Amino acid sequence: MPITTAYEAKIERISILDEKGNFDDKLGKGLIPDADLVKLYEAMSSCRQLDQVAFRLQRSGRMGTYPQNMGQEATSLGAAYVLRKDDWMVTCYRENCGLFWRGVPKEAILLHWMGDERGNAMPKPHWVTPIYVPLGTQMLHAAGLTMAARYKGEDKIACTFFGDGASSEGDFHEACNFASNLKIPVVFVCQNNFWAISTPSKINSAAPTFAQRGLSYGMPCTQCDGNDLFATTYTMKKAVEYTRSTGLPSFVEMVTYRLGDHTTADDASRYRDKAEVDAWKARDPIIRVREYMKARKLWDDAKEAALATRIEEENAAAVARAEGIESPHRADFFDAMYAEIPQDLVVQRDTMQTHSLGQDPSQLPPEAQERARQMAADAAAAAHH
Amino acid sequence: MPITTAYEAKIERISILDEKGNFDDKLGKGLIPDADLVKLYEAMSSCRQLDQVAFRLQRSGRMGTYPQNMGQEATSLGAAYVLRKDDWMVTCYRENCGLFWRGVPKEAILLHWMGDERGNAMPKPHWVTPIYVPLGTQMLHAAGLTMAARYKGEDKIACTFFGDGASSEGDFHEACNFASNLKIPVVFVCQNNFWAISTPSKINSAAPTFAQRGLSYGMPCTQCDGNDLFATTYTMKKAVEYTRSTGLPSFVEMVTYRLGDHTTADDASRYRDKAEVDAWKARDPIIRVREYMKARKLWDDAKEAALATRIEEENAAAVARAEGIESPHRADFFDAMYAEIPQDLVVQRDTMQTHSLGQDPSQLPPEAQERARQMAADAAAAAHH
Amino acid sequence: MANLNLVQAINLALIQEMEKNPDIVLLGEDIGVNGGVFRVTEGLQKRFGEKRVFDTPLAESGIIGLSIGLAMGGLHPVPEIQFEGFLGPAYDQICSHAARMRSRTRGAFTVPMTIRIPVGGGIHAPELHSDSPEAIYAHTPGLKVVMPSSPYDAKGLLVAALREPDPVLYFEPKRIYRAFREEVPEDEYTLPIGKARTVCEGTDLTIVSWGASVIQCMQAIEKSGKSIELIDLRTIYPFDMDAVAESVRKTGRCVVVHEAPLTCGFGSEIAARIMEKCFLELEAPVQRVAGFDTTMPYYKLELDYLPDANRVTRAIEDCLAY
Amino acid sequence: MANLNLVQAINLALIQEMEKNPDIVLLGEDIGVNGGVFRVTEGLQKRFGEKRVFDTPLAESGIIGLSIGLAMGGLHPVPEIQFEGFLGPAYDQICSHAARMRSRTRGAFTVPMTIRIPVGGGIHAPELHSDSPEAIYAHTPGLKVVMPSSPYDAKGLLVAALREPDPVLYFEPKRIYRAFREEVPEDEYTLPIGKARTVCEGTDLTIVSWGASVIQCMQAIEKSGKSIELIDLRTIYPFDMDAVAESVRKTGRCVVVHEAPLTCGFGSEIAARIMEKCFLELEAPVQRVAGFDTTMPYYKLELDYLPDANRVTRAIEDCLAY
Numbered sequence A, B: 001m002p003i004t005t006a007y008e009a010k011i012e013r014i015s016i017l018d019e020k021g022n023f024d025d026k027l028g029k030g031l032i033p034d035a036d037l038v039k040l041y042e043a044m045s046s047c048r049q050l051d052q053v054a055f056r057l058q059r060s061g062r063m064g065t066y067p068q069n070m071g072q073e074a075t076s077l078g079a080a081y082v083l084r085k086d087d088w089m090v091t092c093y094r095e096n097c098g099l100f101w102r103g104v105p106k107e108a109i110l111l112h113w114m115g116d117e118r119g120n121a122m123p124k125p126h127w128v129t130p131i132y133v134p135l136g137t138q139m140l141h142a143a144g145l146t147m148a149a150r151y152k153g154e155d156k157i158a159c160t161f162f163g164d165g166a167s168s169e170g171d172f173h174e175a176c177n178f179a180s181n182l183k184i185p186v187v188f189v190c191q192n193n194f195w196a197i198s199t200p201s202k203i204n205s206a207a208p209t210f211a212q213r214g215l216s217y218g219m220p221c222t223q224c225d226g227n228d229l230f231a232t233t234y235t236m237k238k239a240v241e242y243t244r245s246t247g248l249p250s251f252v253e254m255v256t257y258r259l260g261d262h263t264t265a266d267d268a269s270r271y272r273d274k275a276e277v278d279a280w281k282a283r284d285p286i287i288r289v290r291e292y293m294k295a296r297k298l299w300d301d302a303k304e305a306a307l308a309t310r311i312e313e314e315n316a317a318a319v320a321r322a323e324g325i326e327s328p329h330r331a332d333f334f335d336a337m338y339a340e341i342p343q344d345l346v347v348q349r350d351t352m353q354t355h356s357l358g359q360d361p362s363q364l365p366p367e368a369q370e371r372a373r374q375m376a377a378d379a380a381a382a383a384h385h
Numbered sequence C, D: 001m002a003n004l005n006l007v008q009a010i011n012l013a014l015i016q017e018m019e020k021n022p023d024i025v026l027l028g029e030d031i032g033v034n035g036g037v038f039r040v041t042e043g044l045q046k047r048f049g050e051k052r053v054f055d056t057p058l059a060e061s062g063i064i065g066l067s068i069g070l071a072m073g074g075l076h077p078v079p080e081i082q083f084e085g086f087l088g089p090a091y092d093q094i095c096s097h098a099a100r101m102r103s104r105t106r107g108a109f110t111v112p113m114t115i116r117i118p119v120g121g122g123i124h125a126p127e128l129h130s131d132s133p134e135a136i137y138a139h140t141p142g143l144k145v146v147m148p149s150s151p152y153d154a155k156g157l158l159v160a161a162l163r164e165p166d167p168v169l170y171f172e173p174k175r176i177y178r179a180f181r182e183e184v185p186e187d188e189y190t191l192p193i194g195k196a197r198t199v200c201e202g203t204d205l206t207i208v209s210w211g212a213s214v215i216q217c218m219q220a221i222e223k224s225g226k227s228i229e230l231i232d233l234r235t236i237y238p239f240d241m242d243a244v245a246e247s248v249r250k251t252g253r254c255v256v257v258h259e260a261p262l263t264c265g266f267g268s269e270i271a272a273r274i275m276e277k278c279f280l281e282l283e284a285p286v287q288r289v290a291g292f293d294t295t296m297p298y299y300k301l302e303l304d305y306l307p308d309a310n311r312v313t314r315a316i317e318d319c320l321a322y
């Protein structure tokens, strides 16, 4: 038999609650208890509202560049809902909804985008990592975190999120390959929202799916409707079960769409059609759940109105907390560099100078020393202004 | 239909002339004309003998670290045989047999491993690239070279070789992904010889095949017996046909085995069993073809003896040419840096000093200038020794 | 002549050279329809087509590795790396290949390529969007490193880079992308790579700087009321040590200003060379006004990190008082 | 006390610290059964098991990225990069993450990790097996950079690194891996990171060096017949400027010696700082004996590239004659 079969693979696509309101009972029944569903819906709505608040903050100069999560709430939320609270969740920057579900305070995320490292000081009990700006790099950390936990006898797994664009980075390949070959239980979730800034996803993969990126490593791969909270929950449940029980990685593609601009610095109308966006607006993950809940009498307009008010207050409070924090001090970026700050950095911090005569004015003639002192005092006063 | 099929794939394995001498007529008949087969056999034998010569050169201090190609002759040769002479062949360091078939002079390869850049000055007409030491990096260059050729209206394709180990590097992923998404006709050949130095291939991929690494990118993938010249030829033919006609990349895994140490700096007995090596010796690509030719009366012991003599002479001549080249001059590594050498480098080259007083002795007191001149002259004399 | 900002000057240089040289191709993340996140390549895909101006997958090593292959194959690729913070993944392709290809193949293969990279701080950007890694590449033999500080220079230096037979890292200080305009000739001109510009002449002290910091230096000089000579290096490698040494021999004092961290920043090389070449003329130790040896902080504190006119002023005063 | 070479001293340090600290794990290419291509980890997998000493896929970014995760998760990983030339693919994980994690998370996550890397030339190796990139990492805030020059130092510095709460690049000069032996105590000792060693005292001139070059310096000093003080930096960042300045204030003259290319090598920082701190005491410009600003040539010419005792001698003589 000169031609034999060396390998065969098949990837399934999961959809439970579609945009037309069709619900698949076989997969969906009992998947999410009603009480949970309401909470999940509220979480998505709240995340969406915060996105709008953040947008306005940016536009009014109270926040820097901010990446809206709008339209993608069901992806990370499905994952966060399925994971154990002490599993690692290692995300990028469009997974706010999942992070908030984990308990990450909203002000942390706001603070980060306000240009403050303290927003990234993720408290340990949430088992989440900081926001990652360099794309594709965090999945390796997810593997390391999980391996460390296993080393210490904890049976944690990790779930790591990254975009369609980020899956083009070499580190993506290395992370999947390490996890597979070194047997590290990580669920890799590619959040395919069809765009990487202005780059359409076909430039990041010409293959029919992103899910098949996991085949290289022999991982079980699944694609799901990422705008369908039931599908993301179902798919994550299967993936997490597999990964937790075998100790091996698995791969999920969640097909979703970025309804907003890439970030507040972007203008998506330059590169994509309104028609495309409109089509996806009709597939909004939040609307879908709301209609489903209404049909099942779990939800009504009064509840919706009450929720809107509650969310507005909650998010305003989060903004207030983020803006209310005392300003960081310039000593902070020195003190944060090492567990013990090297002497040379102490001098830089204490003088705020790098030039040697500024660092050590004793080298100057006496009159000049006095003047240098005065200049330093003036500069300090100006800086505190 | 909540569960649908998003993707399916199947990878075939090709074997034509197996280690027991079975020959598959359906695939193999007419594949390699007899006259060619004899030449290909001779090429493999010559490459094998050169490996032994190089080994002895290294052991006797006449060459630095050298990576033997022994056992893998049929992989790159199959590719070189199938490719057009003006297709790019972008290899690593274990593809001597294919390079020699292309016309690369043997002394170039020897010279390279003798620590001389001139060995890497690959003459353009062979359309091959220099030997690559940093693993996994060359496949991107293959894509670029091919894209450049297409840009200029040439219908070249490229074939690029890399090891099982190298396929773990991030650049491997980026090369495949770029070729697939930007539609660059490159045949990617993973030469799986089961080891990356002491690291068994399962640590570089836990998946059943290396061939499936191409599925990520939607490429057609094939595995073949890399010790079977007919199989490598057949597989390359199909891959090259596909890639040339579609302008799209394809992926091939050639399963082979490194019969020697990783390099002359390695001692493979530290990490692998003699039994494994012996089993693979029985699958030697050269023996297989010889037995087949003998059975077909294309070859006999007299021819073998005559060939051995011819090869020995040829290879000795190549060594003589490599060793006979005049020594490189230290000015070379300055002059080779830029098309036009910056003034600062001219000074470094002409003085062979980096310290400023050595570069410009005119700054020294007159007596010291004289002494510096003398020291420089002494040093120059010592260096020419 | 047109009154252009730095972005427009670069755009113009690209257009004019692409029209002359069909081997120039542009590639990178979002450079096509979107014209790059800073709009530097705005309109170029429309003008020159998708074959010459194309978006790539999101992978910097891939972008540079592909470009190296394109260059080895006879083109002059102009890859854009979106921010200097994302040069990291491409470091190996730049330093192990682009920089070495000519030397390791004794000229059989060369890499004529111009890597365009927005650089530096001051624009309120997220992490890894505000760094200044020029010294890393100046320490890597085989590369040339350019950093303009004005629209006029940007055009002349870019045209020169696009005609270079060796790889050039062309750093674009994003802080001054749109900060000001100046007259930029439509006509062809090049500025030689390796030659500095004397921005203003003076006799009391020399300032050496490059990139966006040149602006802070000019502010400090204006305020100082002293006769200060300002040298804008324009190119970091090869660098115009003759111009620097000549000036310092005249003034006897020097302040070097850059955004990158102090330790092993390019200022250290300039300082060391000044000592070597002007030892007897130096009246005070060369002073370096630089970024601190910390990670560039998130933007709430970035202005505390970046050398500003006040710090330059202080260094001038101290150096003069010595 | 045992008479050990540098490889053995490192091996011993690893064994002793691994026995004390169960959180230390070793990983890298070929470090397990094979004991690493230089045999530095010989016997360790057998001794500590595959959980603590394991081979990885062939991918340097992966090795460092995984290690960062391990460190964030509470372990102290000790990744080996097979040769310094293969740090390139890991540059981004080192500089964008390992170096920044503490600062960008304000200490919520830290990266205690010791990256072991054979470094430098002189062993007749293929391309990219002979470089000296220490300045690149010294220019990257958040890292510590160590380079021992003897078995005794190697052990003491490695033990210190293995107890560091921040990432350390521990460069091992491969040229002296087996060049000589010295007495290395079995007993626990550490050498502080950030402190130099005065190899020999002198009054005429100071030499500052590190790594394998220290040996060439010693040869040159012996030959010179002069009273020369040799300072082995031991750690490149943080570096012991006090020791250097104190010595140069005494001698008034200084030669810095390293293998890396001259321009922006760490010698430039030392030279600049000496000028800053010892301006009035300096009797001659600081001289730098370094690798040339070229790619390290293939091995036929590597000895022409590397600074040798003759070049050091010449610099000493010139500096003294000034």
Ligand SMILES: Cc1ncc(C[n+]2csc(CCOP(=O)(O)OP(=O)(O)O)c2C)c(N)n1
Binding pocket: A094, A133, A134, A135, A136, A162, A163, A164, A165, A166, A167, A193, A195, A196, A197, A258, A262, C029, C058, C082, C086, C089
């Ligand atoms: C290594 C790296 N390269 C480039 C960028 C600049 N950048 C930020 S977001 C982005 C697109 C990301 O696309 P994708 O991964 O699909 O995520 P999405 O934004 O769609 O959620 C780019 C190119 C970056 N942050 N990191």
Ligand SMILES: Cc1ncc(C[n+]2csc(CCOP(=O)(O)OP(=O)(O)O)c2C)c(N)n1
Binding pocket: B094, B133, B134, B135, B136, B162, B163, B164, B165, B166, B167, B193, B195, B196, B197, B258, B262, D029, D058, D082, D086, D089
């Ligand atoms: C980027 C990089 N990392 C590490 C090395 C050191 N190294 C040289 S060969 C080798 C193993 C290569 O294995 P493989 O790719 O399977 O090729 P083979 O030697 O088996 O042909 C290693 C780790 C290298 N040359 N380049």
Ligand SMILES: [Mg+2]
Binding pocket: A163, A164, A165, A191, A192, A193, A194, A195, A196, A197
């Ligand atoms: Mg996306």
Ligand SMILES: [Mg+2]
Binding pocket: B163, B164, B165, B191, B192, B193, B194, B195, B196, B197
């Ligand atoms: Mg192999």
